[in-house]
Amino acid sequence: MSSKRKIAISDIHGCVQTFKTLLEDKVYLDTSDELFLLGDYIDRGPDSKGVIDYILQLKARGFTVHCLKGNHEDMMLASLHNFKIRESWEINGGITTLQSFGSEELHKVPQRYWDFLNDLEYYRETDGFLLVHAGLNFNAIDPLIDVQSMMWIRGWENEIDSDWLRNRVIIHGHTPVEMDRIRNSLKYTIGVQVIDIDAGCYALHRPGMGNLCAFDMTNKQLYFCPNLDMRWS
Numbered sequence: 001m002s003s004k005r006k007i008a009i010s011d012i013h014g015c016v017q018t019f020k021t022l023l024e025d026k027v028y029l030d031t032s033d034e035l036f037l038l039g040d041y042i043d044r045g046p047d048s049k050g051v052i053d054y055i056l057q058l059k060a061r062g063f064t065v066h067c068l069k070g071n072h073e074d075m076m077l078a079s080l081h082n083f084k085i086r087e088s089w090e091i092n093g094g095i096t097t098l099q100s101f102g103s104e105e106l107h108k109v110p111q112r113y114w115d116f117l118n119d120l121e122y123y124r125e126t127d128g129f130l131l132v133h134a135g136l137n138f139n140a141i142d143p144l145i146d147v148q149s150m151m152w153i154r155g156w157e158n159e160i161d162s163d164w165l166r167n168r169v170i171i172h173g174h175t176p177v178e179m180d181r182i183r184n185s186l187k188y189t190i191g192v193q194v195i196d197i198d199a200g201c202y203a204l205h206r207p208g209m210g211n212l213c214a215f216d217m218t219n220k221q222l223y224f225c226p227n228l229d230m231r232w233s
């Protein structure tokens, strides 16, 4: 009997070979599993288009994939209508994303990619886990209404309202952390409120980083794949 796993991955950032290898050679993703992607598919790494293509392929092949929106997808979408945001998006990795589409013209990006970006969810709740790209704003009247913070917030972990969260655990990315810190956050089974699973795939130069992480929520297993797309230069 195959048990249904629930796998979360965040911050792929254009590293499609790393993403594929993690799923196919480490996680061994099966169609009975559920995959939760926490955003930042694009920018910085070499093949943002390839990452989205691979996700669309997985869905077409019958895999269950839930996709959340990261701040980089937010920037790409906003770049269509806002020149200032487009400038800051390009500085923050957008140039390599446009290169992966083979054109500097945003309007030449095919519609299916805009559809993908527009369909992304801000958060998802499953089996006692709250999944979100960056985190939650606990100063908001309802943390699940402030979608801007869900994509962008940092430094919120000490403001968690335990009464509101109850026994749920927040899984997020957005802020790169060392592999050991992710492992350590799983050592305790009681009192854990938040787990950052962004192992800094693109941040090759930072000690303890440069890995893509997959977290199985059903058994707390972690899988790591070192970056296969970018060279340390």
Ligand SMILES: [Mn+2]
Residues within 6 Å of the ligand: 040, 070, 071, 072, 133, 134, 151, 173, 174, 175
């Ligand atoms: Mn991010």
